[in-house]
Amino acid sequence: xxxxxxxxxxEVTEMGQEVTxxxxxxxxxxxxxxxxxxxxxxxxxxxxxxxxxxxxxxxMPEDRFSAKMPNASFSTxxxxxxxxxxxxxxxxxxxxxxxxxxxxxxxxxxxxxx
Amino acid sequence: xxxxxxxxxxxxxxxxxxxxxxxxxxxTGYPSLFWYVxxxxxxxxxxxxxxxxxxxxxxxxxEATYRKETxxxxxxxxxxxxxxxxxxxxxxxxxxxxxxxxxxxxxxxxxx
Numbered sequence: 001x002x003x004x005x006x007x008x009x010x011e012v013t014e015m016g017q018e019v020t021x022x023x024x025x026x027x028x029x030x031x032x033x034x035x036x037x038x039x040x041x042x043x044x045x046x047x048x049x050x051x052x053x054x055x056x057x058x059x060m061p062e063d064r065f066s067a068k069m070p071n072a073s074f075s076t077x078x079x080x081x082x083x084x085x086x087x088x089x090x091x092x093x094x095x096x097x098x099x100x101x102x103x104x105x106x107x108x109x110x111x112x113x114x
Numbered sequence: 115x116x117x118x119x120x121x122x123x124x125x126x127x128x129x130x131x132x133x134x135x136x137x138x139x140x141x142t143g144y145p146s147l148f149w150y151v152x153x154x155x156x157x158x159x160x161x162x163x164x165x166x167x168x169x170x171x172x173x174x175x176x177e178a179t180y181r182k183e184t185x186x187x188x189x190x191x192x193x194x195x196x197x198x199x200x201x202x203x204x205x206x207x208x209x210x211x212x213x214x215x216x217x218x219x220x221x222x223x224x225x226x
Contacts, residue, residue: 031212043216107157
């Protein structure tokens with residue numbers, strides 16, 4: 001079974017540009033999560049969806065960040081405009097919503113904003 | 115709120131040494147507990163988990179026991195290998211919630 005698939009794996013962009021990160025969750029999973037990992041702050045949950053509906057976006061840093069899940073097999077995280085402090089690894093993860101079920105992570109999108 | 119505290123790294127050991135990475139948690143109720151591992155340049159992979167008190171999770175020679183009385187989930191391995199070099203994250207999932215709460219991670223380096 002394919003795991004969580006993210007793209008791009010690596011992106012280098014200039015400050016002010018729009019960045020779109022993409023995620024395909026594991027088929028049959030009804031929860032999807034976006035995490036950000038930095039040296040300073042570790043792993044932070046940005047937002048998560050249940051059945052394509054955003055449930056908790058309290059971790060989204062500011063209005064420059066937005067996330068959508070138009071269907072059960074696709075989600076995007078968009079940063080517009082990007083800033084150097086957005087440089088981080090962004091992980092998408094998914095799970096089947098039963099207590100104790102494992103949350104599976106993608107390999108991450110490594111973003112550098114210069 | 116829920117939180118996870120891991121021993122600070124980095125941890126450096128010689129091959130075949132015994133490993134312990136401490137993890138304690140604060141949570142209401144009875145969370146599920148997890149250890150994830152992140153190898154260089156890769157994403158997080160589940161290493162092992164336990165969903166109730168006294169459960170022992172094990173995988174690849176690693177093990178951890180869910181200790182409710184001490185609110186701990188320490189990771190152990192009897193004989194580490196160079197290939198175990200990675201960052202290890204302890205995490206909890208509260209009952210009724212879907213958000214993993216992570217510790218800060220412990221970087222482990224194993225020297226030949």
